Amino acid sequence: MISASNLTKYYGDFRAVNNISFSINEGEITGLLGPNGAGKTTTLRMLTCYLKPTQGTILIDNVKTSENPLKVKELIGYLPESAPIYGDMIVYDYLLYAASLRGITDSEKKIAEIALLCGIREVMHKNISELSKGYKQRVGLAHAMLHDPKILILDEPTSGLDPNQIIEIRRLIKEIGKRKTVILSTHILSEVEATCDRVIIINNGNIAADDYTANLHSSSARQNRIIVKITGADYGALSRTLASIDGAGPVEELHGGALTGASVAVSAGKDIRPDIFNAVKENGWTLYEMALEQQSLESIFRQLTTGGENHES
Amino acid sequence: MSHREAAVIMKRELRAYFTSPVAYIVIALFLVFNGFFFFKDFFYFRQAEMRSFFQRLPLFFAVFVPALTMRLFSEEKHSGSIEILLTMPVTTYDAVIGKFLAGSVFAALSLAPTLLYMITVIFVGSPDPGPLLGGYIGALFLGASYAAIGVCVSSSTKNQVTAFIIALAVNLTLWLMSNVTVFLPSKLRFLEYFGIDFHFQNIAKGLIDFRDLVYFLSIIVIAVIAAVKIIDERKK
Known part of the structure; x- marks a missing residue:
């Protein structure tokens, strides 16, 4: 058309x-x-x-x-x-x-x-x-x-x-x-x-x-993030532990609150939540929160548009 | 380009004139000024004639017509409605000609009340019909030429005041060209032929000469083509 x-x-x-x-x-x-x-x-x-x-x-x-x-x-x-x-x-x-x-x-x-x-x-x-x-x-x-x-x-x-x-x-x-x-x-x-x-x-x-909007959603499923919030360790220890888990992508620090927070990217079709739970347990930390965050169109948009700018500058 | 689209645009613009107070104010002022001078001659000098009316007209119209035409494109550019107009199935020529015709028709309509002067003059005196007829025919061409210039200038700016002032300056320049040549050396006297007053006064004498009509028509054609070019310039 x-x-x-x-x-x-x-x-x-x-x-x-x-x-x-x-x-x-x-x-x-x-x-x-x-x-x-x-x-x-x-x-x-x-x-x-x-x-x-x-x-x-x-x-x-x-x-x-x-x-x-x-x-x-x-x-x-x-x-x-x-x-x-x-x-x-x-x-x-x-x-x-x-x-x-x-x-x-x-x-x-x-x-x-x-x-x-x-x-x-x-x-x-x-x-x-x-x-x-x-x-x-x-x-x-x-x-x-x-x-x-x-x-x-x-x-x-x-x-x-x-x-x-x-x-x-x-x-x-x-x-x-x-x-x-x-x-x-x-x-x-x-x-x-x-x-x-x-x-x-x-x-x-x-x-x-x-x-298609539907496709963007499903492709974004491959780039989910898991939010982990614990006490008992600083961010450095937490991020090292998370990064060592098989299937985990880059780890980002989450600021705010008394808890130590990190957000870890997970690769396609792999659920590493049990591994995270076990790792936290082994280290003797206290797990307050663990959530799977599905990437919205909004974050795809942010990624694409701000990423583009970084490339050019 | 087709007649229908230009006619539709002209009708809309004429309607817009009659729904806004500006046009009425402009016409009223035009009539007040003309009436003052006409009846001053009529009662004070006891002259039952329209010669001085037609003598003043090129100068009066030079001021009044831009006030009528200034909004034609400037307003559309300012509000953005030009985008709707030009994305309808019309050519830029349709739009320019429609608006030019609306301005010309409205200028002609503003002359209609002055027909009362003519009636008065015919009743009281015994005027020569040639100059009367020639005067009005010339006035229509004069109004149309100024309207074309006004539309052309209006197409170049978003600001109505700017459109008014530039069109006024162009009109006055054309008017002056006929009237300042007296002060020029004889070699430059030919500039007179470029002046609008010179050609208007020829027609207003009752002599409808082909050359004078060609002068007015060339102004109209040049201004319309220039307006189309100016508007299409945005595309590039």
Whole structure:
């Protein structure tokens, strides 16, 4: 459905996006995840023909953006960050304007349908500048879906919303995602976990990871950590003991509290908890806590994004 | 580029003019100033004619039209709505021409109340119809040229005040070119032909000359193309 190859974007000398390639299949909800300034918005703007890539090509439904931007724009519904829609219009007029600009014929019926789906029926005759952020976002979403596009591109659709609105918008996106290809960008990890089938993590203009959310979870299972908290020994002794156990990875010190704490990485499919218990017992220490910590998407993200920076500097 | 998209954008912009107070204020000021000068001549000098109205118009429009056009792109750039506009299936030409037409139509509408002066003049005196007709036709071209310049300048900045001041400066320069040549050596007199007032006054005499129309049309075409280039520059 969407395929981008070797996309690069320079703003003057600054490289915002660096030679990234990805392809997205029909019917997937894909999250573009990355810290602020990673190149998410730039990537989306290139997909929507707002920006021209410095290098690389984008195919949307087998149409090249560089060759037929008008056709591509017809296929896409786009909601830019913070939904910058005309404040001087009432919602209904705005949607009517968008419909006529897109050449939609039965616009009144279409608007009524979309208003129902997006839950904006009660604000149809309000001025857009008077709407709350949540409603404004929904009007932007309604605008993006008015022409029933195959692809929906949403730039930070939930930023600045309160928790209830966030849940509402996510529900709406999931609902829409059943019938359409959706790409959304976000820097909130739980959002990707909650809504997306697939995640592309971008950092410093590079793709740091590209996988299905389910796979990322299972691959992260290979990098679990065990938290051990004891008394009776200092960290040095504890870490030596833990490191000597077969299957244990690097050990990190855990600070805080009166207990001596360490966190040890464990390699795939191996449970070393009985060994740790025995080691503690042999040394005559007192075990206060031992917990298996499954790595969340959050820590994968932290690892990938901060690790990338270290490499470059 | 198609007529439909440009027309839809023009309609939206015209509607926006009528929902914001700014445009009404600008038109009211325009009419107050013109009315003051017109009726001063009318009652004080007992002149039932519109010649001085058309003489002042290039200068008046040079100030008023930028006030109407300054928001057309600057506001969109400031709020970010330009991103939505340009990711809809429209070309940059559609957007620029739609906005240029809205500015021109609104400038023309602001002239509509001055038709009352014309009616007054026709009733009271016996004016020559040529200059009246020529004056209004010239005024439409004049407004459209200033509107094109205003749109072009507005496309280059996020700040409406900057857009206003730069467009005003460009307009005044064009106006001055016709009016300062008296002070220039005769070799430089040709600069007069670049002045907007020179061409407007030709038409306002009632002589609708092809060359004068070409002058206005070239300003419009150049400004529209420049605006498209400026807006597309962001893509690079």
